[in-house]
Amino acid sequence: MTRNTEEMQSHIPVMLREFLEYCSPQRDERWIDGTFGYGGHAMALLERGCKVLALDWDEEAQKRAELLKEKREQFYFFRKNFSEMAEACFQIGWKDVDGILLDLGVSLGQLKDPKRGFSFHHPEAPLDMRMNQQSEKTAAVLLNNLTEEELIKLFSVVCNSKESRKLATGLVGLRSTKLIQKVGDFLEVIKKAHLFKKKGSHAATKPFLALRIAVNEELEHLERGLLEGTRLLKGGGRIAIISFHSTEDRIVKEFLRSHCVPKHRRGQGEEKQSQEMFFYKIEKILVSSEESKRNPRSRSARLRIGWKIISQGKST
Ligand SMILES: C[S@@+](CC[C@H](N)C(=O)[O-])C[C@H]1O[C@@H](n2cnc3c(N)ncnc32)[C@H](O)[C@@H]1O
Numbered sequence: 001m002t003r004n005t006e007e008m009q010s011h012i013p014v015m016l017r018e019f020l021e022y023c024s025p026q027r028d029e030r031w032i033d034g035t036f037g038y039g040g041h042a043m044a045l046l047e048r049g050c051k052v053l054a055l056d057w058d059e060e061a062q063k064r065a066e067l068l069k070e071k072r073e074q075f076y077f078f079r080k081n082f083s084e085m086a087e088a089c090f091q092i093g094w095k096d097v098d099g100i101l102l103d104l105g106v107s108l109g110q111l112k113d114p115k116r117g118f119s120f121h122h123p124e125a126p127l128d129m130r131m132n133q134q135s136e137k138t139a140a141v142l143l144n145n146l147t148e149e150e151l152i153k154l155f156s157v158v159c160n161s162k163e164s165r166k167l168a169t170g171l172v173g174l175r176s177t178k179l180i181q182k183v184g185d186f187l188e189v190i191k192k193a194h195l196f197k198k199k200g201s202h203a204a205t206k207p208f209l210a211l212r213i214a215v216n217e218e219l220e221h222l223e224r225g226l227l228e229g230t231r232l233l234k235g236g237g238r239i240a241i242i243s244f245h246s247t248e249d250r251i252v253k254e255f256l257r258s259h260c261v262p263k264h265r266r267g268q269g270e271e272k273q274s275q276e277m278f279f280y281k282i283e284k285i286l287v288s289s290e291e292s293k294r295n296p297r298s299r300s301a302r303l304r305i306g307w308k309i310i311s312q313g314k315s316t
Contacts, residue, residue, distance in 0.1 A: 004064050007109065013040025014103060014298045015242055018285050022305055023238045025050050029098035032089070032232075034082030034225060036061050037107040039068055045101075046072055053097075055080045055088060057132040060109065081132070083224035086232055096237075100229045103242040104222065106131065106212070108297060118212060120204040123184030129215040139215050143180045148172050157219070158210035158247055159195070166193040167207055186211070209245060222248055226255045230278050235310040242303050249302055256282040256306045279306040 019041065025031060027049030033042040036056035045052050051074040054065055058079075065077035078088045082102060089097065110131065111118045117128035117139060127140040146154065151168035152161075159167065170189035174180060190204050197203040213219060229239055243249040260279040285303040292299035 002067075004067055008038050008040075008043075008064055008067070011038035011040050011108075012295050013038075013044065014295070014301050015285070015287055015291070015303045016041060016044055017291075018288075018303055019101065019240055019242070020044060020048075022283060022285060022303070023099055023101075023240050025099055030094055030096075031099045031101065032082075032085055032097050032229065033101050033103075034085060034229070035101070035103045036065055036077065037103065038109065039064055041101055041103060042068070042075070046075060050074075050098075052076070053078075053085075053088060053092060053094065055082050055085060057081050057134075058107075058110065059133050061107070081221055081225075083221040083228060085225065086228050089232060096234045097232050098234055098237050100233065100237075100239045101242075102222075102225060102229075102240070104218075104248055105244050117183055118208075120183060120187055120202060120208055123182065123187055125183045127181060127183055127186060129212045131216050137215060139186075139211050140179075140181055142211070142214060143171055143186065144175055154214045155207060155210045157213055158206045158245075163193065163195050163206070166195070209247075213247065219248065219251060222251050223255070226252065230259070230306070230308065233278075233308040235308055237308045238305055239308075240303060240305045242301055244300050244302075249304070252304050253284070256304055260306065261309070278308055280309045281307040 025045055025048050029050045031045045031050045031052050033045065033052055033054045036042055036054040039054070042052050042054045053076045055078050056062065056065070062077065062079045068075055069077060076092050078091070080088055089095070106118055110116055114122040114125045117125045127138065127143065129139040130137070142154065148168045151171055152164045155164035155167050167189060170193050171180065174185065174189055180186065186207070187204060190207050195203045195207070226239070233239060241252045243252055256279060259277055260282045261277045283305050287298050287301040
């Protein structure tokens with residue numbers, strides 16, 4: 001058995017039970033897994049007899065998907081961003097889909113790999129943080145080239161304004177003496193900034209998250225993916241998003257809420273509902289205490305689902 005096969009078999013997908021229970025994927029339905037990773041959710045969909053189009057822009061995920069491609073019919077993989085899912089569907093002749101899953105963020109494998117620079121536990125690692133290794137924009141490129149104002153903006157997506165300013169000033173000071181290259185260089189700036197940290201968390205958690213979000217343009221891709229995905233959904237189709245921090249969850253929540261028919265109008269004829277209203281129902285499900293004990297990485301996970309209005313097809 002290869003290392004990839006072993007890792008795929010031992011991987012624990014987050015909130016799988018809830019995803020299956022609420023979305024209820026059926027045999028022969030077409031599903032998009034926009035964040036293939038280790039294929040945990042994709043395999044569960046295949047087990048249920050669904051056709052799966054999987055996407056991931058990471059090279060390692062692509063290698064793992066190759067293993068599934070050999071064994072499974074009705075499984076397609078593209079090394080693409082999920083914000084390009086319509087193009088991937090077009091390439092395999094799918095006009096619409098029954099369901100979409102986005103399990104956001106990085107995988108444990110990406111986080112643990114010291115070469116990738118995602119984790120503050122590897123000070124000697126290069127400051128990389130790209131999920132897509134074909135992109136030229138690494139974390140080091142951003143930290144060495146953005147203006148102080150741009151750095152403040154980058155951090156303020158996650159940190160407060162005082163923290164963001166301290167980090168930006170520290171980085172501008174450090175890069176006037178040397179090139180910023182390693183995780184340890186960024187940690188040095190974080191340490192000197194004396195940031196407030198919540199009990200039990202590391203001072204580097206928020207600055208690392210902000211930098212990763214910027215390197216991968218995560219929020220922009222999420223906004224595009226939600227809209228593009230929802231347009232691809234058949235009437236009655238479901239879009240399910242698992243998020244791990246409040247910045248991305250806020251985007252998902254606002255998107256679902258602003259496109260959901262208000263409760264007081266749900267009984268009315270669908271023709272009266274605005275074209276901008278995609279969903280007849282939305283739900284938020286929190287990770288169970290049992291799962292967060294078993295898999296502490298899942299403790300902040302939230303699953304949000306939107307069900308598309310029945311009479312609306314792809315042309316919405
Ligand atoms: C949390 S993991 C997904 C785990 C997967 N559901 C499983 O059970 O194995 C997130 C994966 O999504 C990928 N990813 C994150 N954002 C992406 C995006 N915008 N487009 C494509 N892939 C993305 C990452 O490279 C990573 O492999």
